[in-house]
Amino acid sequence: MVLFGDVRFFDTTLRDGEQTPGVSLEPEEKVWIAKNLDSLGVDVIEAGSAITSEGERKGIKAVVKEGLKAEICSFARCLKTDVDYALECEVDSVHLVVSVSDLHINEKLKKDRETVKQMAVDMVEYAKRHGLIVELSGEDASRADLDYLASLYKAGVDAGADRLCFCDTVGVLRPEMTYDIFSKLSSGLKAPISIHCHDDLGLATANTVAALRGGAAQAHVTINGIGERAGNTALEEVVMVLKSLYGVNTKIVTENLYPTSKLVSRLMGIPLAPNKSLVGDNAFMHESGIHTHGLMANTMTYEPITPEIIGRKRQIVLGKHAGRTSVAMALREIGLVATDKQLDEITRQIKDLGDKGKKVTDADLMSIADSVLGIKTEARIKLIDCTVLSGNRATPTASVKVMIDDEEIVESGVGLGPVDAALNALRKSVMGVADLKLDEYRVEAITGGTDAIVEVWVKMSRDTQVISARGAGPDIIMASVQAFVEGMNRLIQEKNGISKAR
Structure with a gap:
């Protein structure tokens, strides 16, 4: 039996999510999203990276002033200037990130392992002296030497780090490997550890859940899975996988997931793919007559969860795949009843429209039904x-x-x-x-x-x-x-x- 602890959520929609190419939020937009994240029940809101710009700091400060229940965090490199700017914004914590793979240490930082470890220790101590909660994060951890990574984590904890984080920076973890890594790390370290995944190969949610199964205490997530390149782990996916597949209830108010998803999509100007799990337009939309017939008997026949759980509604649409059952349901919704023969004819005409590549609207249905049923109405x-x-x-x-x-x-x-x-x-x-x-x-x-x-x-x-x-x-x-x-x-x-x- 899989056992989970109390799962915490560190939401980075306003930092990693805002790093999506072409996205830039005004301070009031950051506040709007932050308030919705707080209502959702996330534990930590990474409101931005204070070193970025004056405008970014203005946005972070605006979020801090809201007095939200969630811990407000700023991203920071292991540099004194980054931490100082975070302190200026009066955040509760810093997400202190240091490169840990040899690729990053040698090629990006042009340093050696021991120098990088000392940088991490020095900045943890500096941030702690100034009253900040510190989450020490290993960048590119999934391609790092695990013995070195563990030694850096231990040095960070000894310096006062409150939490640790393992970053799959380019999305190369595999679920079975992730479980093994976190089983070892969580038992050998004296601080809770987070998982931060990217979705370059489509495994962000699977790897995040595997890490939580292995002992991770916190998941880094974004609304809709937005983020650099292919994005980050989607909050809504992890929450509903835990709830529906593992029976794990989190503190997240699931009914607020879809409204928050729509808000973030609109403010960031990033439309969702129709087939995006849970929050895409098609996630609870049914056209096939076979599926609609099954749904009438029991919605679980073609839905893993009920849409109301995440604040959505089921939709039955008409097109070339529609069957008599779905057409009858649609007619009932507009107060019309047809005989079997009339229903067959209405269904045939709807399929004809669908075959021509046309989206069958309510107006189309009304027009067809009026004609077949002999209803003549004049616009009043x-x-x-x-x-x-x-x-x-x-x-x-x-x-x-x-x-x-x-x-x-x-x-x-x-x-x-x-x-x-x-x-x-x-x-x-x-x-x-x-x-x-x-x-x-x-x-x-x-x-x-x-x-x-x-x-x-x-x-x-x-x-x-x-x-x-x-x-x-x-x-x-x-x-x-x-x-x-x-x-x-x-x-x-x-x-x-x-x-x-x-």
Whole structure:
């Protein structure tokens, strides 16, 4: 039986994660992410590397001032200037990193083993004299001589290091090797040891879990596995592997994993691959009729965990792989019931669309269902005109003219941007008779270039009814308005009528 101790998490999203090429966070963005990491329950937040720049120090100081529960740490090389800058930021700890492989010692530092060991000892002592918690980290440890590494660790502990860290800097560890290394190190050292993995060969999570099994007390992780090159170990993966495969509950609030993932992706400008485990768009999305049929019987048939555990929802999508079961489920969600013959025809038409490479939207489903079921509906809300004013200094303002049944209504609205202003004006146009809520808004480019066609998706709700609608065109404002008007019509039609009385 595999036994784990109390697993700690050292999150380096704001340091190693921010070293992702092209990523640079403003201080307020660092604070926003740090507060979410703290709510998740991580033990240590590596807020940056204080030596980097004045702007980086400003960000680290801003995180420190938040008074979070987590320990706030700065990365530092074994140089007095690095530690001094960390002290200036008033962090709780330093992640003190020293090269330990002969490749790094000889080629990068141009020094010898004993000199490097003494550098580590001197800086541990210096940091401890100034009141810092010290985590002494061996860079490129996976390619180092393990006897030398152990001797450096022991010297660091004797100098006062509180924790140690083993860095697989270029991702060359193997899980079985990792387990053996940590079994030996954890039993022979007088300080807890961390594992810090990179994902160059796709083994970061496997190696991290193997290290924890072998006796590592703490895992270095990032949200979404972001980081230099192929990235670091993903926090969400380690947490859910421990929970679902080993029965180990950590202090991490798992329901916050997906919201935090989306926040980091947005602020850092790094979109997630659709097939990214747990947090990618497709992770809990099902199209195959066989899979959907199984899910109806028991969700565990095609899902290892329920999406709600990490703050997500299951999605059933329609396309060429859809079966009658998934089509019937989708119809029920929009309040429609079909006979077996009608269901066969709707399914056939959906597959035809899928075969043409088209994404089958809720609007497509409604159109097909209306045709097959003989439902004829006329839009009760018609957009007559929409004018938007926006500028560098002016508050974005929009005015809309709509026809609701036979009544002409003119409304205006303001917003944070031109799209927000237009949608607020539309919402006001029906406010007296329908309380509509915009739950989700998404924009995708269908074509490239400055004249790209964009597709806007909205999810809207009224009371307990929830629908999706879309709009498309070269103008993002009008595509958004088109999607919103379509959504308003569908919600109002489903509630059977909008009164003329205002």
